[in-house]
Structure formats: structure tokens, C-alpha cells
Amino acid sequence: MAQSVLKVVDIKKSFAGVQALKGVSLEIKAGEIHCLAGENGSGKSTLIKIISGVYTPDEGQIIFGDKVYSKITPIEAIRNGIQVIYQDFSIFPNLSVMENLAFNEELANKRKLVNRKRMKKIAQEALAKINFDVDLNAKVGSLSVASKQLIAICRALMLNARLIIMDEPTTALTRKEVNALFNIILDLKKQGIATLFVSHKLDEVFEISERFTILRNGEKAAEGFTSELDNKKFTYYMTGREFEDKPFVPTNVSEDPVLSVENLSMNGFYENVNFSLHRGEILGITGLLGSGRTELALSLFGIMQADTGTIKIDGEPVKLDSPETAINHGIGYVPEDRLTEGLFLPQSIGDNIIVSELDKLSSRLGIIDRDKKKEEIRQWVDKLSIATPNPDNACSTLSGGNQQRVVLAKWLSRDLKVLVLNGPTMGVDIGSKHDIHQILRRLAEQGLGIIIISDDIPEILTNCSKILIMRNGRISAALTPDEADTQVLARYMM
Amino acid sequence: MKLQIKNISTAIKDIHIKRLLVIMVLWMIFMGIFRFDKFYTLINFQTMAAQFPEFGLMALGIMLCMISGGIDLSVVGVANFVAIASGQLLKIIAGGAGELNGFEILLVMLFGMAIGLAAGFFNGILVSKVKIPPILATLGSYELFRGIAIILTGGKAVSGLPIKYAETIAGKLFGLIPVQLLFFAAVVLILSYLLNRTTYGIKLYMLGTNATAAMFSGHRTERVLIQTYALSGICAALGGLIMLANYNSARADYGAVYTLQCVLIVVLGGVNPMGGKGRISGTVLAICVLQMLSSGINRFPEISSFYIPLFWGGVLLLVMVLNYYRENKQSQGGHKKAVISKYRIWVRKSG
Amino acid sequence: MNRIMKNLMQRNEFYISIAIVALSIAIQLRSGQFFTSNNIVDLLSALIVPGLFALGAFMVIVSGGVDVSFPALASLSMYATTRILVDTNYQGGILLPIVMSLCFGAILGAVNGVLIATFKLPPLIVTLGTSSVFKGIMQGVLNAVQITVIPPGMSSFGTAALFIATNPQSGLTSRMPVAFLALVIVLLIVYFVLQHTMYGRGLYAIGGNEVSAYRAGFNVWLIKFLLYVGVGMISSLAGLIRVCMMTQAHPTNMLGMEMMVIAGVVLGGTAITGGSGTLTGCMLGTILLVMVENSLILLGVPTFWQGFFLGVFIIVGMGISALQVSRAIKARGALTRRVQQ
Structure with a gap:
């Protein structure tokens, strides 16, 4: 059994009296590709924000290896190898690829002055991790969506990430780009880096993930191996209801x-x-x-x-x-x-x-x-x-x-x-x-x-x-x- | 839960108005205690009612533009331009004798309003078609209109106007109600009808809320913007025509403080600078409160009237800080809201 | 080579330079007076105050904000400084006045900083408000009137010349004020900060995407707060220099300059939405407007046409850059545009 990179236990969180998470636990092992699914309002984004230190949980524990926290700051999350790739990639469209890649490390090292040589080196190393080739001086705003995402991934990998959380990463990608992304995720797995994949798209969940956790109304509705999941179960776990989908047969078709x-x-x-x-x-x-x-x-x-x-x-x-x-x-x-x-x-x-x-x-x-x-x-x-x-x-x-x-x-x-x-x-x-x-x-x-x-x-x-x-x-x-x-x-x- | 939200939302709508009412009542009580005999006179109220329409009208124009999500910083430029051009026309019409009849006054006013309309239309084109951010577009056109005004006069004041004009516009109906106030009231009525009862009003609010969605709803958003800036231009023109009568002269740099003052009025009146929200009643109330405050302070000769901007800016900043605390309390967990406002900023950025 | 040309064609700096060159040639042809040493010196000396203001406004706009309070801030701070020094019959050098006005500027700038960084209020409205407050303090509390005699240290600084340029034909002379060095020094500091410190890159980062900047680990609050403090200091310095150069303090004659200064900055290619713009562009834009203000008379254009030309320049300049932006968006297509956010 692989060692776990992240474990959260019995997390509770409420906003202005509304309970967003009612005691959720989740464990992610090294190198695992884990899918977190749930409908809007199920609490999955709250959970991610707690893991990355943006929100403080009301109750519960966050465990990295043998370190137990009751709350963490974003910096602590990063130090423990957690990296989140947000849907907007958190990039600076007005700045160069080099700066986008190097800022995090420069800031983490509390550097005050800009050293372009060093930044260039950092950026090149980052790109090398996934063999991504791009002009370091190009403005990120001029790149394609997929390239922006790859830059976000490179950046995440730089700070010794052990778990990369991707929030709906495929939304704006073409199928070819999705395949490329999946290959990178598999590659990361080989390096022992786990991926938490947030999605509500069924086919993707089946295609890439090994294990899944489904949230519903702030509670864990199901978890297990993706191989044991099917379409119908997935829908049921997500909604708590069963639907019958009869194909549509048009009855009233006009002549012209x-x-x-x-x-x-x-x-x-x-x-x-x-x-x-x-x-x-x-x-x-x-x-x-x-x-x-x-x-x-x-x-x-x-x-x-x-x-x-x-x-x-x-x-x-x-x-x-x-x-x-x-x-x-x-x-x-x-x-x-x-x-x-x-x-x-x-x-x-x-x-x-x-x-x-x-x-x-x-x-x-x-x-x-x-x-x-x-x-x-x-x-x-x-x-x-x-x-x-x-x-x-x-x-x-x-x-x-x-x-x-x-x-x-x-x-x-x-x-x-x-x-x-x-x-x-x-x-x-x-x-x-x-x-x-x-x-x-x-x-x-x-x-x-x-x-x-x-x-x-x-x-x-x-x-x-x-x-x-x-x-x-x-x-x-x-x-x-x-x-x-x-x-x-x-x-x-x- | 839903009921709660509803209560809050109605409260938000009215909180600015409530606040202004409280300020106004407190001030009236204060004046009643300390300067009753000087403040509560017919003449004082008549004077106030004759003074505020000139900047009040400009504030109404800015309000419209702010509801659309923009701003019009050119109103003072338009007003002075109109005042100067109309003043010169008045002198031509009246000739050496200085005779003027009612029809001629009406003609001059229509001429002034037409200039205002054209100026506003020009702003509207810059904002909607050329897509210059409204702050910059109107800042630039302010310089332009001011520049034209200076060229028209060679930098000097237009004076020696036929006295009939000031007598009419700055006169009193039945010797009681200042004519300026009538103009203001008429514009308020027309605008509130436009905003609340016509399709233009709904389109304007929708455009200010979400320009993309308005376009997807089949609204001609460019046209709505042009109409809005044109209306603002007409309001400013009327303000200029009243200034012309109040001072019995016109100059390119009259009323320079009004731009800032009008923006303050509109924000204090509860119009959201991001667009989509705001009521004419709030703006009118804010105009009245400002006038009462400045007239009131003038009753204390030991206090310099220069304290007014200090006080006014202070109130504005205080109100915004209070809003910050109120909204923060409300929107805890209001992630959606944050996302949307972020998007709206983006929409604005991409023009 | 072709690429360089193409690159150049896309930059505002290029067009502004052309406009500056064209305008100077036009003036030269018309009057023969433009490329005379004293005219150039006059222009540079007229550039000092707007140039300093522009540097402040530029940094604010790069960070995604806008500041319209700097003339009021500068007026209040220079007035307070001069008043105190006059009242205490100060006889010393320029150092103390500079330190004092920098302190006042920092304090007033901090007010803007707190309101904008801590309370996250829209900068335009905040600075409109503080500008009103600053004016009120100056004219109400301090009861500001024109001060016609300023401390000797200040006036000697203001009138001190680096060198004196003489027009060989007309014999007119123009002094190059020592204060010009202030502009050069501040320009160098701002350049260093923006290009070579993480703080400066942070300003660009915030202007590009504030949320991302926060996530990347920039201290957004501190960056914004220090920005407004710094801009307050630069503006104050500009105010003081103006007093020194005019050898009198006029409380209101800087008010209203904000429009021209911001216009110059934006004309130089700084995006009003934040995140992009160069110091070169900022200075070129300002130079162009200073030329319009000061040199039109050499073209035989009556002074009262200045405002008109200023307006035309602003609108045309911004119109061109706005059209460029919307054409770029169109070219990329509606789809990518949406995904981009």
C-alpha cells in the first residue's frame, strides 16, 4: 500500500449558517489519480479550498504524512506539496512565460530583486519537467488555452508538488489536448505525483481516474475504485435519484x-x-x-x-x-x-x-x-x-x-x-x-x-x-x- | 432563507436613501436649533432651489451614464460650451437694443439643447462604437468641449447679455417658485418615467448589469449607450443654460468643481459605479442634501465654505467604507458573487 | 528585419514618436524656433512637474487602478510645507522642505492606500473623494491663500540652473533648472523598481490578474498600499518643485492637471485596464502633451486653441488604441475571447 500524501478527516465547514461540508474525509495516496465529483453546491470546491488553505475548516483535521493540522495557510499547503491548478490557471496574461513560471519560486524564496538569468533558468527547468517547448519571452495572453494550462502545470510542478489538484481542467480543451493532458497526468504518476481531478464529466472520470470520491450536499456519497463504477451508479451517487432516459421520438414534425x-x-x-x-x-x-x-x-x-x-x-x-x-x-x-x-x-x-x-x-x-x-x-x-x-x-x-x-x-x-x-x-x-x-x-x-x-x-x-x-x-x-x-x-x- | 435574501435586497436598495434622509433630517434639526431664523426663511429656500438645478441636472446625466456602467466626466465642459454658444446667439438675436421675446428665448434654449445632444451623441459614439473606456473618452471630450468654448470666446467671458433672458430663466413663477426648479423638476419627472416605465429604462439597467447578456437578449446595446450619453448631454446643456441665467454670463471655466461634486452626489445617492443599480430618487435626495449642507454652512460665517468639499468627500468615503463592511457581512460564502463581479470586471476590460 | 518593423508598428510608442517628430518639424518649419537650444530647455523645464505626476499616475494605472487625487494631494502637501516653513521663518536649505513634503505625501498617500488596499474600494471613486477632502483641508482648515514670498532656500533651489541655454539669433536665454535632476532621479528609481524588483513586477502582476497575484504569493495588500504611499511622495515632490520654480505657492493652480497627466500616460500606450505599458511610452505621451501646451504658440496657433488640440490629441490617441484592441479581439474570434478569462 502506497503512503498517503494527503488525508483529511471529518471536515466540517459552514458559511453564514449554511453547512457546506458536513464531515467529509478523503485520502489520496502517492501517485494516485483520484477523481472528485459532485454537483454544483455539493461542497467540492469548498473542500479544495480547505485543502489548499484558502478556507479554514470549522472542525476536522488535515494530515500530510505524519503532520496533523487543524487548519493550514496557503503557504503551508504549498510547503506540503499541494498545488492547485485553478480553472483560470492563475496566470498573468500580460507577462512573459518566463515571469509566469518563475514568480512563485522567486517569491517563495523571498527574493526582492529581479534576476532575469536566474528566472530564465527556473523557467527552463520547469518546462523541461513535461518537455514543453514554448518561447520564454512570449506573452502568456497570446498563447492557446492548452499552452496556458501546461504553463500552469509546469509552475505547479516546480515547488516539489506531491499532489496536484486540477479543477475542471478539460473544460476548454480540444480532445487532442485532453489526450495530451492525460498523458502528462500519467507521466506525473510515474514520478509519484498524485493528481486530484475535479470533474463532473462522466467519460473523463472513467478514462483517467483510478479511484473516485463523490460528494453530495456536503457529504461523501460514495468512494471506491473507478473500475467498479458505472453510468447509472454515478448518476445515483451524484443526485440520489434514478432517472430513466427514454430516447426522444419526434411526434409532430412539420412537412417543410x-x-x-x-x-x-x-x-x-x-x-x-x-x-x-x-x-x-x-x-x-x-x-x-x-x-x-x-x-x-x-x-x-x-x-x-x-x-x-x-x-x-x-x-x-x-x-x-x-x-x-x-x-x-x-x-x-x-x-x-x-x-x-x-x-x-x-x-x-x-x-x-x-x-x-x-x-x-x-x-x-x-x-x-x-x-x-x-x-x-x-x-x-x-x-x-x-x-x-x-x-x-x-x-x-x-x-x-x-x-x-x-x-x-x-x-x-x-x-x-x-x-x-x-x-x-x-x-x-x-x-x-x-x-x-x-x-x-x-x-x-x-x-x-x-x-x-x-x-x-x-x-x-x-x-x-x-x-x-x-x-x-x-x-x-x-x-x-x-x-x-x-x-x-x-x-x-x- | 429566500425570504431573508429578499429582505436584505430591499434593504440594500433603500439603504442609501435612508441614510440620506437621516442626514437631511439631522441637519434640518441642527439648523433649526442653531440658525432657525436664518435657515428657515422663504428666501433661503428659494435661493437653494435656484442654485441646485444647475449642478443637479449635470448629476442626473452622470447618473444615467453610471447606471449603464460608464461615467460622463464631460458634463461641465458641455454645460459651459452650451452656455457660451447660447449666450453668443442671444446677443446676436437681441442685437444692440437688447430686445428679446419669449419665442426667441425658447429658440435659444432649443439651440443649446441641440448642442448638448450633439455633444452627448459624440460621447456615445466614442464609448459604444470606438470603444474607448468611458472615463477616458469623456475626459478627452471634456478637454475638447472646453477647448471649443475657449476658442469661441478667445478665453474671455461672454457678458452683457440681454437682461430678459436672466429675468425669465432665473425668475420666479408667481413670484414664488424659481423657474430653474421647474426645469429640474421636469427633467426629473421625464427621466424617472423613462427609467421606470419604458423599455429604455429596462434596457439601460440590463446593459449596466451585464452587457454581454444584453447583447444576447437582442438589445441594441450600442444604441442604448448612445441614447444614454445623448440624454446626459441634454441634461448638461440645460444645466449650462441655467448657469448662463444664474451668472448672467458664461465662461469656459465656470463650475469646474461640479464634475467631482456630481460624481460624489451620484455615488452617495446609491448608484453603483459598476453599473446596473441606482434610483433617481436617491440622486435627487443627494442633490438636495448637498445644497442644504452648503447653504446651511454659509449661515455660519465663522466657518469657511471651503469645508464643504472636506465634509462631502469625507461622507463619501465613510459611506463606501460602511458599504464594505455591510457587504462583507452579507457575502460570506458568496463565492458566486465574487466570481461574477470578477467576470464583469473582465467584460469591462475587454470592452 | 520585417519582424522588427511589424513589432514596432504595433507599439504606441512608435506612433507617439512619429507624432512628436511631426509636430516638432511642423513647428520648426513654421517658426524656425523649435530646434533652438532655449526652446528645448524651456520644454524640458515645463516637463518636470507633469513628468513627475505622470510617473506616479503610470504606476497606479499599471497596477489596474487610477488616481485623480494627485494634484490635490500635491497642493495640500506643498501648501502645508511652505506654510509651516514661512511661519517659522525658515532660512535653511532645500533638504528640509523636501523631507517634509515627502513625509506629508507619504501620509496622504497612505490614506488612499488604506482605502483602496484594505477596503478594496474602486480607486477612481476613492481618489475623487480624497481629492475633495484634501482640497477641503487645504482651503478650509488651513485657510489657504497665495503665499508670495517663500523661504529663500526654496526659491534659490527653484531658480538654480544647471546651465543656461542661449538662442544665438534672438539672444533669448533659458535656464535649465536643477530641479530637472529630480525628474531624472525619480525616473531612474521608478525604472529600477518596475524592471528590477519583485515589487515592480508585482505591480504588473496585480494589473494583469489580481487573484493570480495573490495566489502566486505576492502580498497584494502591501504592494498596493506602498504604491499609493510612493505615488503620494512623488506627487508631493512635484508640488514642492513647482512652488520652488514659481517662487510662490498658489493653492489651486495645480488642480485640474490630473486629466492632462492621465491622458498623456494613456496616450503613451499604457492600458487603462492595467498590466501593460512602458515608461518610455509614458514619458513620450507626456512630452507630446507638454509640447501641445507649450509650443503651439510657435506654430502661430493662438493659446486659446490649446485646450481644443489637447482634447483632439487625447481622443484620437485613445481612439486608435481602443480600435487596435477591439480589432485584436475580433481577430482572435469570439470563442477564444471567452475562454481567455
């Missing part, structure tokens, strides 16, 4: 397509895209990051403009040059990042719902009909069962799933023809995800044309009636769900 895209190309992003969508269908578009899927979606909503090709709505060619025109043609868009692109969190739930149909609720002069507005809000809160005591409350008071419903309500109130959803359930917990899928199916049955863009393959397989796969800006395959499974999709994606 509501949206057709012909030979659409945008230089550098996608080319020669053709497809059509009928009312009542749910079309899935999948592909790796950088395959052009997001740009295609943005073009359908008028934020980016295609260079050539036609988009037809109900057979009529339309020119989509702004979100406003897209909306006027009956196209809605649920953005990828709900918090930053979809919602106005400090504003009221009600205003968030009606924000895209202001013209419908006002006179020509732009004067709002208050009764109509109130009625509209009430109606949508009811229809999508948004759990709130009062729609005047700020949107930030809602849970993730309810917030996603607000985004949906915003578009449904527009009486759309086509709804494009980019990653509709990203960051949404599994229960709400299920509910959202049900809502989408119901909408399709009522005659809405729906496009789901997602890299969550099970989501695409169970909810779509047609699947398009994009690779390097082209559609590499168009399948129906019964022709496709995870392997087939993956093959067309790479």
Missing part, C-alpha cells in the same frame, strides 16, 4: 423545414455547412471545442456573420446581421455560459424573463404596459415552475436549474420558430438537467424547432432526433440516434 442552412461558410471557422430543421425536431450538433460548432450557433443568432451561403426561415432567405434581426425572424439563442451571457443576476427574475420581449409588452413609444408585464411574468413562472416566492427577487437567489429555466422562459415568451441551445445543461445538476430535457421535448412536440449544441454525448444521443457531427469546421457526419452510439460519435469527432 422551418430552418434550412445551405452552403454556409465562414472563413477560418466553418465551411460548407448544410442542414435543415423541421418544426418538432430536436437537432443535435456536436463536435470538439474548435470544431466550429459555437461559431455556427452564433451565426444562426446574428452575432457572427457567415461569409457565404444562405439561411432560410420557412423557405425565405434571411440576412441575420444582429441578434435583434434573428429574434425578429423567430430565432432564440440560449448561450453557453448562463451566468455571463444569459442572465442579469442582480436584476429581478421578472425582468430577466421579459428582457427579450420588451417590444411586445410596450406601446410603440416604448411605454411598458405594467399589467401585461406582470401577467406575462406570472404565466412563465407558473409554466416552467420556477421555484421562487416572488418574481421581484433578484435572479441570483435562484438555484442553477431554476436560473436555466429563467433563460428558457425568456426565449419561450417570444413565440419562437427555432430555439438554439448551446450547452443547455452545462453546470446544471443532474436533476434539473432531466427536467430541462423534458421541457425541451414538450416544446418540440408543440411545434418548436430545436437545435442543441453540446459535447455531452449522452445528452445528444437521448434527446435528439437528428445528430450532426462537426470536425474542423465541416460536418463530418449526419446520423440518427439509432445509427449512433458513443464510439461512433467519437470516431467522427476526432
Whole structure:
């Protein structure tokens, strides 16, 4: 049995009366690849912050080898070999690769003056650890996401790390880059460095980790070897509920397509895209990051403009040059990042719902009909069962799933023809995800044309009636769900 | 839990207003005890009501821009530019005789407001299309408008205006209500209607809260920004026209302290400098409190009126420190909030 | 070679240099007076005070903040120093006044520092507030009026010349003030701090990403606090030098300079959002604006056109850099832009 690098015992932590962790224990052994999973609010980020010394636990112990702490500072965590790679990589985009790599060590050694020669040496050594080749004088902001991540990893390795915690490391990587990352993690394992991998993506958990811990509501829901885990168990541990996923069968498909895209190309992003969508269908578009899927979606909503090709709505060619025109043609868009692109969190739930149909609720002069507005809000809160005591409350008071419903309500109130959803359930917990899928199916049955863009393959397989796969800006395959499974999709994606 | 949040959120909305009310009442009591006969006179209140509209109007413009997430530091430049141009036009219209009728006054005012509109429109273009950060854009245009004003006058004051103009604009309705106050009240009513009852208002608040989401919601955010800066320009123009009447002259460097003072007013009135939050009632209250404080202090000849900026800046800093403690208490564990505000900063950075 | 050209074309410093050269040539052609020794000396001497202010403003902007209180801070500190020395009938040299004003500057700067670093309040609003407070203290508490006779030590420092330049044609002479050395020394110190100390790199790091800086182990609080203390000291020194050079203390005539100084810094390519910018650019931008202020008259442009040209320069300069930024973002595509944060 390998020696443990980190052990936390019975950690409790509460914020303003809300108990975020209710006695969680976790052990990570040297060289182990351990996956920490859990839904939003399950306490996994709190736990990581306690391990890295950012938060102080209310109760419990943190044990490094034979040293027992009841609380630690970030510096102590680093001295004990703990390194966290945050989702934003904690880099300085405005500074050079060399400085990004060398700062930590220079600061840890309490150096006051800059010695570029020494910093260069430190940086070169750091890059050598994973054989990463990059211009030391390049500004980090000009590098690709994957390179930024590698720089963060190099930096983490410098301070004799024994455990590297990676918070959702694959979110912005292409599949190729993910593979490269996994190879590095395996390489680290050979050097005896453990990795704690935080993720909610099932396939990744299965692919890379040896052991797992799943948190739910601040408690440990399960732990064990990944080889003993399957899809269904995983979902159950994460949510405490079981879901049955029946494939979606469209019932109310229109004869003529509501949206057709012909030979659409945008230089550098996608080319020669053709497809059509009928009312009542749910079309899935999948592909790796950088395959052009997001740009295609943005073009359908008028934020980016295609260079050539036609988009037809109900057979009529339309020119989509702004979100406003897209909306006027009956196209809605649920953005990828709900918090930053979809919602106005400090504003009221009600205003968030009606924000895209202001013209419908006002006179020509732009004067709002208050009764109509109130009625509209009430109606949508009811229809999508948004759990709130009062729609005047700020949107930030809602849970993730309810917030996603607000985004949906915003578009449904527009009486759309086509709804494009980019990653509709990203960051949404599994229960709400299920509910959202049900809502989408119901909408399709009522005659809405729906496009789901997602890299969550099970989501695409169970909810779509047609699947398009994009690779390097082209559609590499168009399948129906019964022709496709995870392997087939993956093959067309790479 | 949810109810609690709701209570807090309504409290936040009103806390600035409450605070200002407390300051105002305390001050009125204080003045009542120490200078009752000098403060509580009709003339004093009439004087106050004639003084604050000039900077009050500029503050309203800044408020609009701040709700949108920006700021307008050019208001004083616009006001002086408008005052000078209108003053010169007045002199031309009146000719040597200095005769002026009501229609001509109206014409001159429309002319001034048109200049304000154009200046605001220019700011709006710089901010929305050229994407210069609002602080810098309006700082630059302040210099520009001031520069034009100086060119128009050769650096001298415009004086010798037809007396009819000052008599009308700085006069009193029924010998009781200062006309300046009427202008201010009208603008307040129009703006509060715009903010609370029209789609423009909702779009403005949404834009200030999250510009990306506003764009994704199909709002023409550039247009909303241009409208906002244009409105601010009109407000500033009215402020300038009132200044012209109050001083019966115009100069490129009048009211230099107003820029800072207006920003202070707007922040004290509870408008969030990050955008998305703020009420017109708070701003109006802050304007009134400032005027009462400065008029009140003037009743104590032994105290220099130069203490006013000290006091005012001190109050602003104190209020912000208090806000810091209040928000910190609230947002413990409010990780989400921190993440969002971080993102918003980023959004701002990338313009 | 091509790469160097391309690199050069992307830098603001390049364009500012061109603008400076073009403006000087235009003035030279028009008046024949620009490249005369006394005009150059006059320009350099006019650069001292704005240059010092610009160095302070530059560091603040690099750290991701903005400071509009420095003219008020400098006015208060120079006024307090001069007042005390005049009232005590001080007859000594320049050393004590400098030490005093540095102390006042440090204390006043610390007020900004505490409010911004400890309470994490937005720098623009804080410095607007403290600028109001400083003005209030100066004019209210200290009852500031113009001081026309300043201690002899100060005036002799202000009028002392390194050398005197004479225009061979007109016979006009201009003195190169000793105070110019102050600008050079402060410039060298700031350069050293920014480029060769971890503190200076920390300023850039904070301006780039404050959270990352904290995680990397920078003492963000201390860096910011010391920054505002240091800027307070530099600004105070500038205020004192101005008093010495004018041989009188005018409490309000520095107020309002903040706009021009910040504009110069930003014109030189310093990103208002923090994290990037060079001292060269900062100084070039300031020089350009000082030229606009002081040399337009040689072009035959009436002085009252100064403000207009200043505004045009600011807007055009910032417009160009803003358009560059948005073009860069567009080129990288919407996707990478989002991921970048």
C-alpha cells in the first residue's frame, strides 16, 4: 500500500449558517489519480479550498504524512506539496512565460530583486519537467488555452508538488489536448505525483481516474475504485435519484423545414455547412471545442456573420446581421455560459424573463404596459415552475436549474420558430438537467424547432432526433440516434 | 432563507436613501436649533432651489451614464460650451437694443439643447462604437468641449447679455417658485418615467448589469449607450443654460468643481459605479442634501465654505467604507458573487 | 528585419514618436524656433512637474487602478510645507522642505492606500473623494491663500540652473533648472523598481490578474498600499518643485492637471485596464502633451486653441488604441475571447 500524501478527516465547514461540508474525509495516496465529483453546491470546491488553505475548516483535521493540522495557510499547503491548478490557471496574461513560471519560486524564496538569468533558468527547468517547448519571452495572453494550462502545470510542478489538484481542467480543451493532458497526468504518476481531478464529466472520470470520491450536499456519497463504477451508479451517487432516459421520438414534425442552412461558410471557422430543421425536431450538433460548432450557433443568432451561403426561415432567405434581426425572424439563442451571457443576476427574475420581449409588452413609444408585464411574468413562472416566492427577487437567489429555466422562459415568451441551445445543461445538476430535457421535448412536440449544441454525448444521443457531427469546421457526419452510439460519435469527432 | 435574501435586497436598495434622509433630517434639526431664523426663511429656500438645478441636472446625466456602467466626466465642459454658444446667439438675436421675446428665448434654449445632444451623441459614439473606456473618452471630450468654448470666446467671458433672458430663466413663477426648479423638476419627472416605465429604462439597467447578456437578449446595446450619453448631454446643456441665467454670463471655466461634486452626489445617492443599480430618487435626495449642507454652512460665517468639499468627500468615503463592511457581512460564502463581479470586471476590460 | 518593423508598428510608442517628430518639424518649419537650444530647455523645464505626476499616475494605472487625487494631494502637501516653513521663518536649505513634503505625501498617500488596499474600494471613486477632502483641508482648515514670498532656500533651489541655454539669433536665454535632476532621479528609481524588483513586477502582476497575484504569493495588500504611499511622495515632490520654480505657492493652480497627466500616460500606450505599458511610452505621451501646451504658440496657433488640440490629441490617441484592441479581439474570434478569462 502506497503512503498517503494527503488525508483529511471529518471536515466540517459552514458559511453564514449554511453547512457546506458536513464531515467529509478523503485520502489520496502517492501517485494516485483520484477523481472528485459532485454537483454544483455539493461542497467540492469548498473542500479544495480547505485543502489548499484558502478556507479554514470549522472542525476536522488535515494530515500530510505524519503532520496533523487543524487548519493550514496557503503557504503551508504549498510547503506540503499541494498545488492547485485553478480553472483560470492563475496566470498573468500580460507577462512573459518566463515571469509566469518563475514568480512563485522567486517569491517563495523571498527574493526582492529581479534576476532575469536566474528566472530564465527556473523557467527552463520547469518546462523541461513535461518537455514543453514554448518561447520564454512570449506573452502568456497570446498563447492557446492548452499552452496556458501546461504553463500552469509546469509552475505547479516546480515547488516539489506531491499532489496536484486540477479543477475542471478539460473544460476548454480540444480532445487532442485532453489526450495530451492525460498523458502528462500519467507521466506525473510515474514520478509519484498524485493528481486530484475535479470533474463532473462522466467519460473523463472513467478514462483517467483510478479511484473516485463523490460528494453530495456536503457529504461523501460514495468512494471506491473507478473500475467498479458505472453510468447509472454515478448518476445515483451524484443526485440520489434514478432517472430513466427514454430516447426522444419526434411526434409532430412539420412537412417543410422551418430552418434550412445551405452552403454556409465562414472563413477560418466553418465551411460548407448544410442542414435543415423541421418544426418538432430536436437537432443535435456536436463536435470538439474548435470544431466550429459555437461559431455556427452564433451565426444562426446574428452575432457572427457567415461569409457565404444562405439561411432560410420557412423557405425565405434571411440576412441575420444582429441578434435583434434573428429574434425578429423567430430565432432564440440560449448561450453557453448562463451566468455571463444569459442572465442579469442582480436584476429581478421578472425582468430577466421579459428582457427579450420588451417590444411586445410596450406601446410603440416604448411605454411598458405594467399589467401585461406582470401577467406575462406570472404565466412563465407558473409554466416552467420556477421555484421562487416572488418574481421581484433578484435572479441570483435562484438555484442553477431554476436560473436555466429563467433563460428558457425568456426565449419561450417570444413565440419562437427555432430555439438554439448551446450547452443547455452545462453546470446544471443532474436533476434539473432531466427536467430541462423534458421541457425541451414538450416544446418540440408543440411545434418548436430545436437545435442543441453540446459535447455531452449522452445528452445528444437521448434527446435528439437528428445528430450532426462537426470536425474542423465541416460536418463530418449526419446520423440518427439509432445509427449512433458513443464510439461512433467519437470516431467522427476526432 | 429566500425570504431573508429578499429582505436584505430591499434593504440594500433603500439603504442609501435612508441614510440620506437621516442626514437631511439631522441637519434640518441642527439648523433649526442653531440658525432657525436664518435657515428657515422663504428666501433661503428659494435661493437653494435656484442654485441646485444647475449642478443637479449635470448629476442626473452622470447618473444615467453610471447606471449603464460608464461615467460622463464631460458634463461641465458641455454645460459651459452650451452656455457660451447660447449666450453668443442671444446677443446676436437681441442685437444692440437688447430686445428679446419669449419665442426667441425658447429658440435659444432649443439651440443649446441641440448642442448638448450633439455633444452627448459624440460621447456615445466614442464609448459604444470606438470603444474607448468611458472615463477616458469623456475626459478627452471634456478637454475638447472646453477647448471649443475657449476658442469661441478667445478665453474671455461672454457678458452683457440681454437682461430678459436672466429675468425669465432665473425668475420666479408667481413670484414664488424659481423657474430653474421647474426645469429640474421636469427633467426629473421625464427621466424617472423613462427609467421606470419604458423599455429604455429596462434596457439601460440590463446593459449596466451585464452587457454581454444584453447583447444576447437582442438589445441594441450600442444604441442604448448612445441614447444614454445623448440624454446626459441634454441634461448638461440645460444645466449650462441655467448657469448662463444664474451668472448672467458664461465662461469656459465656470463650475469646474461640479464634475467631482456630481460624481460624489451620484455615488452617495446609491448608484453603483459598476453599473446596473441606482434610483433617481436617491440622486435627487443627494442633490438636495448637498445644497442644504452648503447653504446651511454659509449661515455660519465663522466657518469657511471651503469645508464643504472636506465634509462631502469625507461622507463619501465613510459611506463606501460602511458599504464594505455591510457587504462583507452579507457575502460570506458568496463565492458566486465574487466570481461574477470578477467576470464583469473582465467584460469591462475587454470592452 | 520585417519582424522588427511589424513589432514596432504595433507599439504606441512608435506612433507617439512619429507624432512628436511631426509636430516638432511642423513647428520648426513654421517658426524656425523649435530646434533652438532655449526652446528645448524651456520644454524640458515645463516637463518636470507633469513628468513627475505622470510617473506616479503610470504606476497606479499599471497596477489596474487610477488616481485623480494627485494634484490635490500635491497642493495640500506643498501648501502645508511652505506654510509651516514661512511661519517659522525658515532660512535653511532645500533638504528640509523636501523631507517634509515627502513625509506629508507619504501620509496622504497612505490614506488612499488604506482605502483602496484594505477596503478594496474602486480607486477612481476613492481618489475623487480624497481629492475633495484634501482640497477641503487645504482651503478650509488651513485657510489657504497665495503665499508670495517663500523661504529663500526654496526659491534659490527653484531658480538654480544647471546651465543656461542661449538662442544665438534672438539672444533669448533659458535656464535649465536643477530641479530637472529630480525628474531624472525619480525616473531612474521608478525604472529600477518596475524592471528590477519583485515589487515592480508585482505591480504588473496585480494589473494583469489580481487573484493570480495573490495566489502566486505576492502580498497584494502591501504592494498596493506602498504604491499609493510612493505615488503620494512623488506627487508631493512635484508640488514642492513647482512652488520652488514659481517662487510662490498658489493653492489651486495645480488642480485640474490630473486629466492632462492621465491622458498623456494613456496616450503613451499604457492600458487603462492595467498590466501593460512602458515608461518610455509614458514619458513620450507626456512630452507630446507638454509640447501641445507649450509650443503651439510657435506654430502661430493662438493659446486659446490649446485646450481644443489637447482634447483632439487625447481622443484620437485613445481612439486608435481602443480600435487596435477591439480589432485584436475580433481577430482572435469570439470563442477564444471567452475562454481567455
